[in-house]
Amino acid sequence: MTSVMEIYQLLPKTNCKQCGKSTCMAFAVDLLARKLKVDDCLPMVNNTKYSSDYDKLNKLITPVSGVTETGLIVHEDKCIGCGNCVVACPVNVAADPFGAGSGKAPTSDKVIFKVEDGIVKAKNVQECRRFGENKTICVACIDTCPTKAIEFV
Numbered sequence: 001m002t003s004v005m006e007i008y009q010l011l012p013k014t015n016c017k018q019c020g021k022s023t024c025m026a027f028a029v030d031l032l033a034r035k036l037k038v039d040d041c042l043p044m045v046n047n048t049k050y051s052s053d054y055d056k057l058n059k060l061i062t063p064v065s066g067v068t069e070t071g072l073i074v075h076e077d078k079c080i081g082c083g084n085c086v087v088a089c090p091v092n093v094a095a096d097p098f099g100a101g102s103g104k105a106p107t108s109d110k111v112i113f114k115v116e117d118g119i120v121k122a123k124n125v126q127e128c129r130r131f132g133e134n135k136t137i138c139v140a141c142i143d144t145c146p147t148k149a150i151e152f153v
């Protein structure tokens with residue numbers, strides 16, 4: 001998973017504030033949270049001395065195919081449909097405590113994980129605890145997956 005430090009290392013580190021943030025580190029945090037884009041750092045766009053780092057940064061931050069807008073990816077080829085992530089995700093438990101959150105058939109359309117035809121599907125990904133105002137470093141789905149099918153990029 002991409003870290004703030006990895007992003008920061010590729011930035012100009014001049015704290016010039018042209019992106020609207022007070023430091024490059026603050027920019028790195030917002031870039032990782034997908035609140036800003038690489039192109040919001042104007043020196044990286046306009047100054048050729050940063051072009052190699054610009055390319056690396058875009059590669060680091062650009063979602064690969066199948067990635068949701070929050071960076072969550074379910075590698076369907078690895079998923080065995082065990083349902084561990086379905087009952088482990090705190091959003092599932094809160095949205096559907098007696099259905100998906102208890103390992104039963106989902107009774108709410110607000111859940112994130114749902115097993116369909118033996119493979120987990122991720123929906124409502126914007127509700128993930130890793131995003132939004134009160135974000136936490138939740139790893140419940142990643143940790144409980146026996147096949148490493150879930151990843152955040």
Ligand code: SF4
Nearest residue numbers: 016017019024027041
């Ligand atoms: S515009 Fe770029 S170099 Fe300037 S503070 Fe923001 S991230 Fe740093």
Ligand code: SF4
Nearest residue numbers: 089128129138140141
């Ligand atoms: S990181 Fe946590 S809240 Fe987000 S999908 Fe995984 S288990 Fe759910």
Ligand code: SF4
Nearest residue numbers: 079080082083085145
């Ligand atoms: S925990 Fe992993 S293998 Fe099990 S359903 Fe979720 S993604 Fe699939």
